[in-house]
Amino acid sequence: MNGDGFFYHRRVAYVDTDAMGVVHHSNFLRYFEEARVAWLRARGLQAYHAPRYDLVLAVLESGCQHFKSVFFDDELILKMQIRRERLKIRFAYAIYCPERTDAAVASGYTLHVPLTQQLQVRRLPAPLVDVLEKEAWTETWP
Amino acid sequence: MNGDGFFYHRRVAYVDTDAMGVVHHSNFLRYFEEARVAWLRARGLQAYHAPRYDLVLAVLESGCQHFKSVFFDDELILKMQIRRERLKIRFAYAIYCPERTDAAVASGYTLHVPLTQQLQVRRLPAPLVDVLEKEAWTETWP
Amino acid sequence: MNGDGFFYHRRVAYVDTDAMGVVHHSNFLRYFEEARVAWLRARGLQAYHAPRYDLVLAVLESGCQHFKSVFFDDELILKMQIRRERLKIRFAYAIYCPERTDAAVASGYTLHVPLTQQLQVRRLPAPLVDVLEKEAWTETWP
Amino acid sequence: MNGDGFFYHRRVAYVDTDAMGVVHHSNFLRYFEEARVAWLRARGLQAYHAPRYDLVLAVLESGCQHFKSVFFDDELILKMQIRRERLKIRFAYAIYCPERTDAAVASGYTLHVPLTQQLQVRRLPAPLVDVLEKEAWTETWP
DSSP, X not given: OOSOSEEEEEEOOGGGBXXXXXXXXXXXXXXXXXXXXXXXXXXXXXXXXTTTSSOEEEEEEEEEEEOSOOBTTOEEEEEEEXXXXXXXXEEEEEEEETTTEEEEEEEEEEEEEEEOTTXXXXXXXXXXXXXXXXXXXXXXXX | OOSOSEEEEEEOOGGGBOTTSBBOTTHHHHHHHHHHHHHHHHTTOTTXXXXXXXXXXXXXXXXXXXXXXXXXXXEEEEEEEEEEETTEEEEEEEEXXXXXXXXXXXXXXXXXXXXXXXXXXXXXXXXXXXXXXXXXXXXXXX | XXXXXXXXXXXXXXXXXXXXSBBOTTHHHHHHHHHHHHHHHHTXXXXXXXXXXXXXXXXXXXXXXXXXXXXXXXXXEEEEEEEEETTEEEEXXXXXXXXXXXXXXXXXXXXXXXXXXXXXXXXXXXXXXXXXXHOOOOSOOO | OOSOSEEEEEEOOGGGBOTXXXXXXXXXXXXXHHHHHHHHHHXXXXXXXXXXXXXXXXEEEEEEEEOSOOBTTOEEEEEEEEEEETTEEEEEEEEEOTTTOSSEEEEEEEEEEEEOTTSOXXXXXXHHHHHHHHOOOOSSOO
């Protein structure tokens, strides 16, 4: 886990566990979303999202791979990179749990399209485009 | 568990369990909501709810008591009764799991106020009032 | 949507919607799981899953594509096919919402490995293997 | 919102909203749980909870009142007080959203019983008892 890109920290909530004692896989999409919102805030873009602004980044696709189970109260670190793909935006995620392993415990991606609140495709606002152009992207992931 | 009132059946989903192997308590509010929606449908009132109609039954209060744990794939039966309280509607719920016990495993209530989609208090539509006047209510619950 | 394979029906719960008025994408993994459990039951295999039996089908990978938004109370039909891949099991899903469109509204997959309740890889029980060998699989999937 | 007691901060996640654009009521039980876990940590008691220790604080009862809607990305502050009631522990919560109102937007409580991981009632560990004896409790709430 090197130091480039954006990082988001969160602990595993008890409600996120299932009867195997591990985090239920559906929660990773929630963690990804939290990381995206934290990234918007870290980049000063929180004003460019509904309901404050007529934009949502609707999810077209998602994928997740699980390498190692994580447990209640584990501290997770989400590393993220973001790339504009014409009308779409791709986020890639790698999740680390340093107290368990140095390698990623999961990785994934989401692909988004900007929509209005009436679910119509719209252009990205200029400040968001500016930020996206400066984001680094590496093919080796995680 | 006698035969009066409205019944809703559902099985416990795996995602609803937690690391103790039991249903996490937060899911009971979801089960209550599913039962309310099923009741609206059973009474022919499904057209009187957003987004089809400018009405939501916003939750003002809720409460739940847990008497016995339930587990993955248990079949739950929700018994329900409904009462109008002037501008508000009260739903009372009792949850049974016949394969585990004859007594209720949980009980609860939700208190609602009718709102428009702009979150303003509104009158109940006449067909909903008509149905509410015919619902039975017993103080002994569950 | 032709008639082969396994089908699971469920309506969209209100809690599954988000501030855009549509189903939040994270719920599709929950719907997939419900369909898997329903398939186990339909095939008479519900006794071969924890906590009744020392087996869980842990999720190694998942993916989902979204083609069209779905809304509160929409009736969804999940079509599913299942294939054994050596030690793993692959489920493919297509979700239909006939009142909105004839085409699939979403599709996805999950890849599983059989684990004991102590999170160790284990062999599949014979009855599950027998059922898997009889499941049809088509490469064209919506 | 005065300065006594324990405070927990969290923002509203997008997935927590529903089709009315507000936080779905079922999420408040999740927020309460996060605040309890944060309180255990703040009091140095995180080692006295499953799976690290053979103790869970099972929920016997819960209740919630909603005074004002909250929205995506709102910053919530949970104020909490805790009281031992013989074998049980009561947590009371008040939720504030300073950017919307000075008054509480919701309040609630949960009542817990200490269980082993085999779901048997057990005694509280001494360090937890010691902490509970020092917690302040005021009847006026929120």
